[in-house]
Amino acid sequence: MTKRFEFKLLNTDGRARRGIVKTPRGDIQTPAFMPVGTAATVKAMMPESVAATGAEILLGNTYHLMLRPGAERVAALGGLHHFMNWDKPILTDSGGYQVMSLTDLRKLTEEGVRFRSHIDGSEHNLTPERSMEIQKLVGSDIVMSFDECTPYPATQDQARVSMELSMRWAARSRDAFGDRPGYALFGIQQGSTFQDMREESADILRGIEFDGYAVGGLAVGEGQEMMFQVLEYAPAQLPVDKPRYLMGVGKPDDLVGAVERGIDMFDCVLPSRSGRTGQGLTRMGAVNLRNARHKSDPRPLDEACSCPCCKNYSRAYLHHTIKCNEIIGSMLLTWHNLHYYQELMAGLRDAISQNALDVFVKGFHAKRAEGDIAPL
Numbered sequence: 001m002t003k004r005f006e007f008k009l010l011n012t013d014g015r016a017r018r019g020i021v022k023t024p025r026g027d028i029q030t031p032a033f034m035p036v037g038t039a040a041t042v043k044a045m046m047p048e049s050v051a052a053t054g055a056e057i058l059l060g061n062t063y064h065l066m067l068r069p070g071a072e073r074v075a076a077l078g079g080l081h082h083f084m085n086w087d088k089p090i091l092t093d094s095g096g097y098q099v100m101s102l103t104d105l106r107k108l109t110e111e112g113v114r115f116r117s118h119i120d121g122s123e124h125n126l127t128p129e130r131s132m133e134i135q136k137l138v139g140s141d142i143v144m145s146f147d148e149c150t151p152y153p154a155t156q157d158q159a160r161v162s163m164e165l166s167m168r169w170a171a172r173s174r175d176a177f178g179d180r181p182g183y184a185l186f187g188i189q190q191g192s193t194f195q196d197m198r199e200e201s202a203d204i205l206r207g208i209e210f211d212g213y214a215v216g217g218l219a220v221g222e223g224q225e226m227m228f229q230v231l232e233y234a235p236a237q238l239p240v241d242k243p244r245y246l247m248g249v250g251k252p253d254d255l256v257g258a259v260e261r262g263i264d265m266f267d268c269v270l271p272s273r274s275g276r277t278g279q280g281l282t283r284m285g286a287v288n289l290r291n292a293r294h295k296s297d298p299r300p301l302d303e304a305c306s307c308p309c310c311k312n313y314s315r316a317y318l319h320h321t322i323k324c325n326e327i328i329g330s331m332l333l334t335w336h337n338l339h340y341y342q343e344l345m346a347g348l349r350d351a352i353s354q355n356a357l358d359v360f361v362k363g364f365h366a367k368r369a370e371g372d373i374a375p376l
Contacts, residue, residue: 003024003181003182004022004024004181004182005021005022005023005024005141005142005182005183005211006021006022007020007021007022007212007241007243009240009241010353011353011355012352013351013352013355013356014260014357014358015235015236015261015262016031016261016262016352017030017244017264017352018030018031018349018352018353021089021243023089023141023142023182024141024182025081025087025088025089026056026087026089028056028089029056029346029349030243030264030265030349031255031259031263031265031345031348031349032056032057032264032265033265033266033267033268033344033345034055034057034058034059034265034266034267035050035267035272035338035341036058036059036061036267036268036269036272037050037059038061038269039060039065040065040074040080040083042058042334043272043273043276043330043334044275044327044330044334045272045331045335047084047085047086048085050338053307053335053338053339053341054342054345054346055088055338056089057088057089057090057091057141057142058086058088058089058090058091059090059091059092059093060090060091060092060138061092061093061095061098062092062095062126062131062138062144063095063098064098065080065092065134066095066126067119067124068119071133071134071137071138072137074138074139075139079138079139080092080139080140081139089141090141090142091140091141091142091186091267092135092138092140093144093247094135094143094144094145094147094188095134096113096126096131096146096147096148096149097149099113099115099126100113100148100149102115102118105118108148110168112125112126112127112128112146112169113125113126114126126146127172128145128146128169128172128176129172131173132173132177136177141182141183142185142186142211142212143177143183143184143185144186144188144214145169145170145177145186145187145188146169146173147166147169147170147190147216148162148169149216150162150163150166150190150191150216150217150220151220152192152193152217152220152221154192156197159190159192159194160197162192163191163192163197163200166188166190166201166216167201167204170204170205170208170210171208173185174187174208174209174210185211186210186211186213186214187205187208187212187213187214188214188215188216188247189201189202189205189213189214189215189234189237189238190217191217192217193230195233198230198237199237202234202238205238206238206239211242212245212265213238213239213245214244214246214247215231215234215238215244215246216247218230218231218246218247218249219246219248219249219250219254219268224251224253224254224257227249227258228257228261231258231261231262231263232261235261235263236262243264243265244262244263244264244265245263245265246258246263246265247267248267248268249267249268250266250268251270252281252341252344252364252368253365253368255344255348256344256348256361256364259348259352260357260361271334271337271338271341272334274286274333274337275330275331275332275333275335275336275337276330276333276334278290278322278329278333279333279337280301280333280336280337281337281340282302282340283302283304283305283340284302284368284370285372287301287372289301289315289318289322289329289333290319290322290323291319294316294318295316295320296316297314297316298315298316299315300313300314300315301315301318301333301336305336305340306339307335307336307340308332309333310336313332318332318333344364347364
């Protein structure tokens with residue numbers, strides 16, 4: 001087992017990349033999707049069930065963990081992996097995005113962000129140094145530098161002020177992280193939708209030197225077309241020999257389009273959140289199991305899927321449990337959705353390895369164009 005963090009690029013197909021991230025807690029095949037375990041749990045899932053979908057890494061959240069149960073408490077209880085019974089790698093975001101969303105409860109300064117908890121109104125101060133400390137306390141394998149997530153839309157002046165602050169915080173994050181063999185620190189590129197500003201951000205981050213790099217400030221309301229426009233150039237501005245992570249993305253077609261443009265890692269609450277709201281995400285597109293058309297349908301959600309939901313339960317049963325607000329409905333749909341996302345990423349990896357990504361992408365879009373078929 002490797003004792004350090006490293007990234008190996010195994011193949012490329014166009015701009016798409018097939019690689020492997022090696023960590024002391026296990027390998028991560030890329031392109032990779034990370035299920036979101038915000039508060040030390042992937043909602044409606046047991047850790048063993050998440051692993052069974054094929055997930056090799058989870059995402060946790062600094063902001064939520066610092067408020068409940070507290071980073072020091074997690075450390076005293078053996079660290080986040082032991083606390084939540086997950087022995088594979090964990091990436092934690094820095095808390096910057098969540099704090100920035102508290103527009104009425106925060107004050108931004110050069111030092112960091114002073115804010116009031118959305119839970120009990122208690123006051124906290126989150127700085128690059130404290131973010132690094134929290135992520136070290138919980139035992140995160142991949143730590144994200146502290147940044148300001150630039151809102152959209154932003155003027156050039158607003159984007160520049162935000163980007164330059166994030167770059168100063170990135171340098172402080174690097175200093176506070178220190179030398180930690182086996183653990184990784186990722187820098188976060190900012191610059192909104194301005195190509196020259198993103199290039200400048202990437203140059204600064206390369207100079208600081210990180211173990212991986214994220215494309216930040218997307219999936220914040222700009223829409224897929226604009227996101228893809230930025231991804232036409234942003235990934236290529238980052239080092240070739242380090243993993244590239246697109247934060248907070250996304251829908252299945254977002255993932256496919258971003259992989260085509262050179263992204264290696266993703267996270268998003270969509271598959272688990274959709275599972276809790278009665279929506280199955282399938283090869284044919286999204287299926288709303290609340291609809292009455294499913295109430296007598298004996299078929300599985302997706303006949304080609306091998307997850308426990310599709311192997312053992314009918315659409316009629318899913319419809320029934322969701323309409324009755326039974327917890328098992330959320331559990332089964334979340335399991336299916338996460339399984340589908342992992343299956344999609346495995347398909348993308350295989351296609352890139354075989355230099356057949358174009359064929360895979362055409363098949364992906366053709367299946368979705370067919371849509372879901374009517375009930376029997």
